[in-house]
Amino acid sequence: MKAEPGTLWLLVLIQFFSMGAMEMSGPFWPLQIQHLLGAEQAHYVTLLSTLVYVGPMLAAMLLTPLWGRLGDRTGHKPMIVRALLALAVCQGAAAITVDPWWLVFIRVMQGALAGFLAAAQAYALASCARSNRGRALAHLQSATAVGSLAGPVLGGWLMDISGFAVLCFGATLVCVLCAMSSLFLPADTPKTRDNIPASPATVPKGWLSAILLVIVLVQAAKMMPQPFYALYVADVLQAPGWLIGVTYAASAATLAISAPLWGRLFDRWQPLYTLRVIEGVAWLCALTLAMSALASEWVGFLASRLLWGIWQGALLPVAYALIANTVPANQQGFALGLGNSAAKGGALLGVVIGGVGMGWVGLEHSFWLVALTYALAALGVRWVRRASTASQSLSTAHYNN
Secondary structure, eight states: OOOOHHHHHHHHHHHHHHHHHHHHSGGGHHHHHHHHHTTTTGGGHHHHHHHHHHHHHHHHHHHHHHHHHHHHHHOHHHHHHHHHHHHHHHHHHHHHOOOHHHHHHHHHHHHHHOOHHHHHHHHHHHHSOGGGHHHHHHHHHHHHHHHHHHHHHHHHHHHHHTOHHHHHHHHHHHHHHHHHHHTTSOOOOOOOGGGSOOOSSOOOTTHHHHHHHHHHHHHHHHHTTTTTHHHIIIIISOOOHHHHHHHHHHHHHHHHHHHHHHHHHHTTSOHHHHHHHHHHHHHHHHHHHHHHHHOOSHHHHHHHHHHHHHHHTTTHHHHHHHHHHHSOGGGHHHHHHHHHHHHHHHHHHHHHHHHHHHHHHOGGGHHHHHHHHHHHHHHHHHHHHHHHHHHOOOTTTTOOO
16 A cells, blocks of 8 residues: 555644643652552552553563564554553543552553554555665654653643643543544555565564564663752752753653654665764764763753654664565564554663663762763664674665565
8 A cells, every 4th residue: 555645744743732731640640649649548649559551561572573563563653543442441431430540551551552643554554665764764853752741831731720620531531532533544554474575685683583682672761860950950960840841841842853854865765874873973972971960050952852852763763664674565564563562561670770870870860871872872773783784785775566
């Protein structure tokens, strides 16, 4: 299936609104848990507030590849519709539950039943020419970044004026509308071994595992600041609350702008050269986070955040494009599901390391730890690149189909 450009833009809009809907409630789960527990069970707040985030992440890590494999067999459009309806049901259930333990269970089910991002990526790959794959995946990543920024802002407003239940019902409505809109996407035909064009070369053994390792490394580095970010900006830089939000959003804004531009460049390059550029970008991330650590006032810190977002646009979306360009078409849903699981695993690892590292090196030195992690990620990419070169050249792999 080769869809019209309007189809891909409809998919991007669906991703933007659905991700915004999911992030509307993102910051507020602990507050709702605290409210439902009450004073008598307040000692469970920390435990449940952790589980409400970790639980769905672990469930998605385990089950997203399985939804991707099902999409390879049935088509990815049904998986998009299924995931959006599952998200709508879970958000609606969260709005009416009065038991905090059930709230955590609903969140776990949301992670287990979703798999929307991988399905949307696989559908986009089936809908565009090979020469535009990187750009298409980058547009989806940009939609996710912007939706993740807009969602909490709208969610905070709804939380203030109407409460948590209305917030969740609003997310339910958006997801239902997105599911209805996705019905207008053209059906994609599942690929079989018989209708996949032969490739002039094969990728090195272990190539997919190597790219998954790259995703884990760069995503872990990206998520490391999460546990200490607000504390650092408030206590070390002495910045007011509104600046915490502005500096946090800055990197997502430049990521959303830069990702399609990076995708256009990477569509022209061969896989091994792309890995070489990713290694260079990881080193640039390390230098940029060193700038963040050295910044003594918020202006320099904001500049480093803007620059960091530009480099971010060349990492995760491009890693997904590498998977897309080097994995057979009838396995791309499963492979992209693994990629999304690797990203969630890296994010979880990064949050844990960031929290532990803050206590180890101290709040004022925390960003140096992130810079070091990016340097280690760059070394990891170099190892993957050299191992791939030694195994087999990818200069023509899957590019002449």
